[in-house]
Amino acid sequence: MKAASERAAGESAPRIAMLGGTFDPVHLGHLRSAVELHEALGLDRVHMMPAARPPLRGEPRITPEERLSLLRLGIGDTPGLIADPRELEREGPSYSADTLAELRREFGPEARLVMALGHDAFLRLADWHAPERLFSLAHLVVVDRPDHEADLPGPLAELIDGREVETPAALMASPAGGLLRLRLPSRMAISATEVRRRLAEGRSVRYLLPEAVEERILSAGLYRR
Known part of the structure; x- marks a missing residue:
């Protein structure tokens, strides 16, 4: 695997990713992106983290505990x-x-x-809490989505000025501070909003969600109107 062979810099250092979100609910787009991120960057682990109270988004439709339970079901025994x-x-x-x-x-x-x-969240990065601090702690990897193309707002362009690199190897040459835009192979444009709408209307969500997640949602009556 190419990404694994590019680990000359910081060979022994752990490679850890944080992938946050509401996961309301977790769907195959989230999970496939996590798997492909793991492969593309030669990561040791991807920590998928449901947000309890997202500062820039509305309240999720179901409880944090339910979202975490669905996430665990979706991940199952997926390595990494x-x-x-x-x-x-x-x-x-x-x-x-x-x-x-x-x-x-x-x-x-x-x-x-x-x-x-994701690119949609990236466009609002300058409005996040302490955005400069993010780069002092970690690298940022922006996962492009097929339906998100837009110019960068001025404050965001200033925030990332001089930080962008072109390859995973360049990113991993240091512990933090860089920015990489990454196009993953599958680029699954699944929307949690659309999944919730279909569930509320009693329509099929087959092949949008992991089977175990779909079964739990339907059996527990989650996301109904």
């Missing part, structure tokens, strides 16, 4: 993917900088720490 509950166990809003600080303490100063986010 972990359902991480730490944001649900912390009081207050789910600030990514606080989560990255916890991961940095856990894995050490030389760990290659990555925060992955």
Whole structure:
């Protein structure tokens, strides 16, 4: 695998990614992106973290505990993917900088720490809590989506100025501070909003969700109107 062969820099340092979101509910797009991120960056682990109270989004439709349970069902025994509950166990809003600080303490100063986010979230990065702090703690990897193409807002362009690199190898040459835009092979344009709408209308969500997640949602009557 090419990504694994590019690990000359920081060979012994852990490679850890944080992939946050509401996961309301987790769907195959989330999970396939996590698997392909793991492969593309030669990661050791991808921590998928449901947000308890996302500061820039509305309240999720179901409880944090239910979303975590669905995430665990979706991941199953997939190697390298972990359902991480730490944001649900912390009081207050789910600030990514606080989560990255916890991961940095856990894995050490030389760990290659990555925060992955979609292009839609990336466009609002300058509005996040302490956005400059994110780069002092981790690299950012922007996962492009097929339906998201837009110019960068001025404050965002200033925030990332001089940070962008072209390859995973260049990103992993240091523990933090870089930005990589990554196009994953599958680029599955599945929308959790559309999944919730279909569930509320009693329409099929087959092949949008992992089978175990679909079964739990339907049996428990989640996301009904």
